[in-house]
Amino acid sequence: MSEEIYIEQRDGIAHVVLNRPSLKNAVTLAMWSEMAAIFSGLAGEEEVRGVVLKGAGKDFSVGADISEFESIRDDRHQSAAYEVEVDACSSAIAALGKPVVAAISGYCLGGGCHLALACDFRFGDRTATVGIPAARLSIVYGLHSVQRLLALTGVSNAKRILYSADRYSAEQAISMGLLDELHENPGLAAEQFLRRLSVNAPLSIAGAKHMLNGLSMGVGGLDRAAVQRLIDEASESEDFREGRRAFAEKRPPQFRGA
Known part of the structure; x- marks a missing residue:
């Protein structure tokens, strides 16, 4: 493991910790890859x-x-x-045949929300601020994450979250389905919750998780080629470059739709 992610284990519960607090735990490409390896490795423990x-x-x-x-x-x-790389990370979290709880304080935005959506449960405290600002960078949020967002929040809330790029308070996030529970100490609450689950049959939990995740991610008649085309167009757009410049310069972006 790098210094940017570490694991603590206590009595059968593993804590995977993003460790860039001075940068609000912004996730690098290398960290996406490392997290995929970590969660894949936990499957065998x-x-x-x-x-x-x-x-x-x-x-x-x-x-x-x-x-x-x-x-x-x-x-x-x-x-x-x-x-x-991003999808490999979220897939490793979702595929792990053990329950995973995101313990959320402070910012949970964009890629952070992507990580939280891949978990089985999301516990927050009242400092939690949740949102997906992709529309302020001219990025089309990834298909797997949009599917998970839809399954949790419903189509109207998912559209509001993605179209507006707004940030939501803990109370709003609870009402929209982005958070499951609020606690003074979400990390401790998550650990206690997982200890309750740990007395149950691991194969039952793994089977239920596999089926429920698969059912919630069904895409039906979705045109995947069209989805990829929309993602590609946004990735090569001048708006994406303008979004990055505006972010770096700490100013509102001026988008043109191209």
Whole structure:
């Protein structure tokens, strides 16, 4: 493991911790890859019965580290490769046959929300601020995350979240389905919850998780080629470049739809 992610284990519960508190736990490309490996590895650790995913310091995660986009996500090809790593991470979390709880304080935005959506449950405190600001960078949020968002919040709330790029308070997030429970100490509450689940049959939990995740992710008649085309167009747009410039310059972006 790198210093940017570490694991603590206590009596069968693993805590996977994003460890860039000075940068609000912004996630680099390398961290997406590392998390995929960590969660895949936890599948083989029989003594681990549940996982808490959390951030060091005051924030869960402000999202992807946009400062590196200029060099690693500048066109449709780089964007597609980046999304492969992001999806591999969320797939590893979702595929883990053990319950995973995101313990959320402070910012849970964009890529941070992507991580939380892949977990089985999301516990927050009253400092939690949740949102997906993709529309302020001219990014089309990834298909798997949109499917998970839809399953949790319903179509109207999912559209509101993605169209507006707004940030939602803990109370709003609860009402929209983005958070499941509020606690003074979400990390401790998540650990206690997982200990309750750990007395139940692991194979029952793994089977239920596999079926429920699969049922919630059904795409029906969705045209995947059209989805990829929309993602590619946004990845190569001048608006995406303008979104990055505006973010770096701390000013409102001026989008043209191209």
